[in-house]
Amino acid sequence: MNLLFYISSFVAVAATILAITRFHPVHALLYLVVSFLAAAMIFLSLGTPFIAVLEVIVYAGAIIVLFIFVVMMLNLGKDTALQEKNWLRPKVWAGPCLLVLILLVEMIVLLLNAPDVTMHITVVDPRKVSLSLFGEYIIALELVGFLLMAGIVGAAHIGKQKKKILHRFLN
Amino acid sequence: MTVMQHIWIVIGVLFVLLNIAAGLIWVERRLLALWQDRLGPNRAGPLGLFIVLADTLKLFFKEDWIPPFADKKIFILAPAIVVGSVLLSFVIIPFAPNIVVADLNIGLLFFLAMSSLGVYSIVLGGWASNNKYALLGALRGASQMIAYEVFMGLSLMGVVMLTGSFNMGAIVEAQKDMWFIVTQPVGFFVFFIAGIAETHRLPFDIPEAESELIAGYHAEYSGMKFGMFFIGEYLGITLISAMMVALFFGGWLGPSFLPPLAWFALKTFFFIGVFILLRASLPRPRYDQLIEYGWKILLPVVLANLMITGAIALWMKGG
């Protein structure tokens, strides 16, 4: 299980880096999908199949599709890729990356020196998830429900067609 | 189950499925013809069965053209996704008591996840073709499939409530006394409609609508890449039929004069026939009608079904 976890984490990190560095937006989004799938695999290897599948259904299956949907309609061609290339100069990203690299090295050192604790995996099945959702975290769930409701009402309001569209002869 | 047995099941399922998908070319053409007062392909081989071979050979030898204006990598990737995601969904289908590739605890959710990944084939195929009709098809396909995924998931939750598990085997076992079509008719109904929309079969073939979009998202595809979309569609029909059988019609359960696997296959073929009958009889709705129908009718209906099922399940438990 440990090996699977590391493989999928590596894939996730690599896919995310590629998603950032691709100049073409659709290619970047595809790498993002791979990154989400890798995240789902991580969840699976940690014994939470329910969250893993939800990650695929909600993030990879629905939200990124909407992203791609929008990007497709923007008709971004070679020009945008060139523009992106101009923005992503080494001058821009070298500084932060260097600093983050130092942090990474620190983290690796800390991890190597940490006491050897084996991951113990408890499988969380859907029943447990729902019991905790509707038991312990009921308030949070209700609040999320309110938020989504507000979102739906807002979307319905924006999407409502006020003007009746007639044929030009009938105007 | 030993590893060897497992491998045999995988190979068997793959072999049978791909053959069924190819054979459906013939089945669909013959049935469609019969329902239109024609005979259909009946020349090549017994009953015209070799038309399958001819079609496959034709697809293999056709020029596999990638348009110079297309996004080459994604263009190649897209048809692989559709076949891959559908074949992965078959992993959780219990064909008979011991014949299932992976008896997952979250089987049903896995099916939903894979069908939601199937959207990518349409979206990416349409976008990579760099053709306005293909793009329009992709847009339609994306919104249609995302919308109908919601109802598909919700319509299955009634079954999950009655069973208390996402495991497909457990769902089939729970239908020992009564098939879920009796207790969950609304769920079946919505799942059926959503299933047609998910496989974008006629009458909901709006992403490919010949009369409006030439061939929609696969307008630029030819040769075996088109063949993959083709096979993906037939595999999708088989998948939805098999899911309907497993979820609502008792899966492999049936009188004991036939083996369980035969019962499953019989029921599945019946629903494949219904899919083809749908194609033969109903015209395509307009695009906005389809989406409106989904959000304004199916969503309230399926939510009400969910609520009533939950209430009854609680009441039965309490009383």
Added chain:
Amino acid sequence: MRQSTLPGGGVKIMLSNLRTMWLVFLHLFHKKETIQYPEEKIKLHPRWRGRIVLTKDPDGGERCVGCYLCAVACPVDCIALQATEDENGRRYPEFFRINFSRCIFCGYCEEACPTYAIQLIPDFEMAEYNRQNLVFEKEDLLINSQGKYPGYNFYKVAGMDAGVKEKGEGDNEEPVVDIKSLLP
């Protein structure tokens, strides 16, 4: 709100869809319209416009007089011919060529023909592997038959001597006026 979104209307439409499916299913038991072609031939009407032929008159002579009217009438210009005369002064085509890969079987040539020579007959089985084989020469077009107008012989009713009959000897023909004579 459109009618389809009303609950009552929705149910009605749903039932009508199910009825449609049932009625289409019943077509399984209807008589099939397919004609199994090579074994079972379709019955064509006598005036069906198919392959073009050149017919002969009852005496076995060519009807075509090489007037070019068919070539002129042809909308796709698929007819080519060259008229010539024999020693009796009877006109006939030296060559007569129809390119069936261009022909649209409109039948205008048949309508234009003053001597019923060119005719369209109910036959469509003329597929070829080689496109050049669709160019029919006179010997391919000429048939040993009178076609749709039996008994008609142009030179029997024409007012000229082309070796078929003397001038003025026809059935409904007045005798020749002797222009050298002053008698009425």
